[in-house]
Amino acid sequence: MSEPDFSTFPLWERGNQFEDFEVDQVFEHHWGRTLTAGDAMLFSSIALRYCPLYVNAEYAKSEGHRDRVVDPMLVLATVIGLSVEDLSEVGGPFLGVNEVEFGAYVYPNDTITCVSEVIDKRESASRPDTGIVTWGTCAKNQSGDVVVKYQRTNFVAKRSRHDGPHQR
Amino acid sequence: MALTSANNYFEDFEVGQKIRHARGTTIDEVENQLLTKLVMNTAQGHWNEDSMSKSPYGQRLVFGFITASMVIGLATQDTAENAIKELGLNNLKFKKPVFHGDTVYAYTQVLAKEDTGEGGVVTFKHWGLNQKKAVVFEGERQVLIKKRGEGEA
Numbered sequence: 001m002s003e004p005d006f007s008t009f010p011l012w013e014r015g016n017q018f019e020d021f022e023v024d025q026v027f028e029h030h031w032g033r034t035l036t037a038g039d040a041m042l043f044s045s046i047a048l049r050y051c052p053l054y055v056n057a058e059y060a061k062s063e064g065h066r067d068r069v070v071d072p073m074l075v076l077a078t079v080i081g082l083s084v085e086d087l088s089e090v091g092g093p094f095l096g097v098n099e100v101e102f103g104a105y106v107y108p109n110d111t112i113t114c115v116s117e118v119i120d121k122r123e124s125a126s127r128p129d130t131g132i133v134t135w136g137t138c139a140k141n142q143s144g145d146v147v148v149k150y151q152r153t154n155f156v157a158k159r160s161r162h163d164g165p166h167q168r
Numbered sequence: 169m170a171l172t173s174a175n176n177y178f179e180d181f182e183v184g185q186k187i188r189h190a191r192g193t194t195i196d197e198v199e200n201q202l203l204t205k206l207v208m209n210t211a212q213g214h215w216n217e218d219s220m221s222k223s224p225y226g227q228r229l230v231f232g233f234i235t236a237s238m239v240i241g242l243a244t245q246d247t248a249e250n251a252i253k254e255l256g257l258n259n260l261k262f263k264k265p266v267f268h269g270d271t272v273y274a275y276t277q278v279l280a281k282e283d284t285g286e287g288g289v290v291t292f293k294h295w296g297l298n299q300k301k302a303v304v305f306e307g308e309r310q311v312l313i314k315k316r317g318e319g320e321a
Contacts, residue, residue, distance in 0.1 A: 047203070095261075
């Protein structure tokens with residue numbers, strides 16, 4: 001049997017573009033993520049996070065914690081990661097992240113889920129094929145405690161643009 | 169014998185203090201591909217060399233938050249070894265693209281400090297510079313840091 005003509009396979013599109021966002025729109029992001037002890041040690045080690053709260057369980061216990069604390073930078077990176085498909089995968093680069101507040105400590109095997117709301121969208125003066133969107137994102141653990149919240153602003157490509165970094 | 173340094177408790181920081189951190193790090197596959205995928209960032213612009221070779225950048229872009237994590241990581245021993253809690257971040261800006269093979273260095277200035285009783289909050293401004301001394305990342309960070317207890321060095 002010969003191989004099929006792959007050019008006839010339609011793309012299963014992922015991600016949203018500028019026209020897809022409306023102020024106050026809410027996204028419940030996919031999957032959630034259980035952050036394991038392995039995830040935390042890997043991230044903290046590679047990211048040079050030399051704080052014993054994150055890498056020494058006995059020290060963390062001596063400070064009143066029940067286990068090592070999961071590195072908040074891992075928590076934030078994971079929440080941003082889980083939000084990318086909905087918010088920025090086909091869009092464009094970060095303009096900024098603001099007002100990051102870390103809430104409850106995260107411990108190994110806590111499960112994080114996150115929700116974002118569109119706060120603002122506007123045209124870009126310098127890039128007519130691109131807009132600027134700001135989202136507020138909030139992440140919670142399995143008990144409903146807020147673990148991190150923040151605002152993020154990105155360039156987001158319009159559907160008319162075909163030369164973006166994430167073109168397919 | 170202490171597990172942490174004796175010179176980075178709350179009392180040790182002064183507003184205006186400048187720090188050039190001891191180490192830099194090259195950002196390669198381990199830092200970008202591995203960590204970007206670990207945190208489930210689905211944007212293939214960070215990990216599909218073939219598609220990015222056809223983009224205006226010509227190659228994969230490092231996920232900005234990995235750059236931020238590495239710069240803050242380079243500053244962590246000095247600024248958070250004795251942390252009680254990292255409280256937050258603000259005004260994070262990603263000023264230039266970072267590519268595989270680039271090396272980042274971290275610089276810090278103390279913007280403010282506030283005694284909160286059991287410890288104190290120090291506000292840091294961090295800059296990440298690449299091997300050409302261009303700022304690729306900057307941001308502010310608040311850390312609740314222990315005070316030096318009685319009898320500790």
